[in-house]
Amino acid sequence: MDPIFTKIFLFVVIVVSATIHEYSHAFIANECGDETAKRLGRLTLNPLAHLDIFGSIIIPLTLILTSGTYFGWMRPVPYNPNNLKGGVRDEIKVAAAGPIANFSVAFIIILAYGLFSFIPGREFAYLAAYVNLSLMVFNLLPIPPLDGSKFLYPFLTLRQRVLFEQYGIIGVLILLLFVNVSYPVQVLFKLLVSIIPTIF
Numbered sequence: 001m002d003p004i005f006t007k008i009f010l011f012v013v014i015v016v017s018a019t020i021h022e023y024s025h026a027f028i029a030n031e032c033g034d035e036t037a038k039r040l041g042r043l044t045l046n047p048l049a050h051l052d053i054f055g056s057i058i059i060p061l062t063l064i065l066t067s068g069t070y071f072g073w074m075r076p077v078p079y080n081p082n083n084l085k086g087g088v089r090d091e092i093k094v095a096a097a098g099p100i101a102n103f104s105v106a107f108i109i110i111l112a113y114g115l116f117s118f119i120p121g122r123e124f125a126y127l128a129a130y131v132n133l134s135l136m137v138f139n140l141l142p143i144p145p146l147d148g149s150k151f152l153y154p155f156l157t158l159r160q161r162v163l164f165e166q167y168g169i170i171g172v173l174i175l176l177l178f179v180n181v182s183y184p185v186q187v188l189f190k191l192l193v194s195i196i197p198t199i200f
Contacts, residue, residue: 006124006127007064007065007068009124009127010064010070010127010131011060011061011064011070013127013128013131014060014070014072014131015047015051015056015060016047017102017105017128017131017132017135018050018056018072018073018074018135019045019046019047019050019074020045020101020102020105021074021098021099021101021102021135021139022042022050022074022075022076022077022098023042023043023044023045023050023101024097024098024100024101025037025077025079025094025095025097025098026038026042026043026044026077026079027043027097028093028094028097029077029079029084029094030043032084032085032086032090032093032094033083033084033085033090034079034080034081034083034084035083036078036079036080036083037077037078037079040078042077042078050074050075050077051074051075052073052074052075055072055073055074055075056072056073056074056075057072059071059072060072070131070134076145079094088153088154091150091153092150092151092153092154094150095147095148095149095150095151096147096150096151098135098139098147099135099136099139099140099147099148100136102132102133102135102136102139103132103133103136105128105129105132106128106129106130106132106133106136106189106192107192107196109125109126109128109129109132110126110129110192110193110196111196112125113125113126114193114196114197115197126189126193129189129192130185130189133185133188133189133192134181134182134185137181137184137185137188138181141181143168143171143172144164144165144167144168144169144171144172145165145168145169145172146168146172149164149165149168152164
């Protein structure tokens with residue numbers, strides 16, 4: 001693969017995949033009774049509605065062009081938990097929507113190439129699947145403001161939840177400095193590539 005084209009492709013995949021992630025949050029929140037994201041124009045697959053200049057463009061492009069690695073974020077989709085019909089249960093649904101969407105994208109890509117091996121562009125497609133699995137795994141980590149932290153809310157008091165959210169960013173910084181999530185992503189990717197064709 002041409003290195004420059006690969007880097008451009010990687011950046012586009014990150015933006016598109018993160019857009020799908022945020023849209024899924026907005027969609028489920030709306031389905032659960034909260035129209036906050038819809039009113040703010042976030043219930044859309046238009047990346048421009050979700051972009052964060054620093055986190056979606058500057059940091060990802062810098063990392064991709066200089067090191068070949070990738071990291072970034074979109075503007076979080078706002079929602080009002082008081083409007084959710086199912087309370088904490090619906091908060092968990094909203095949180096899970098993004099990672100589930102990214103897993104679904106990766107699953108569909110790998111399934112397509114498992115069933116139709118003649119389709120061109122396998123290397124690029126698998127890169128897109130890998131990026132989506134990376135977004136899923138990273139966001140499922142139980143550290144605020146990541147989606148996985150919402151799964152702990154039923155077990156926390158209101159005070160504990162506030163403290164959890166206030167200091168969660170410290171955990172994210174520690175995570176970025178000392179924890180490599182690429183190993184579980186690689187294991188999951190290889191597992192899906194090996195078993196999906198045999199299932200179908």
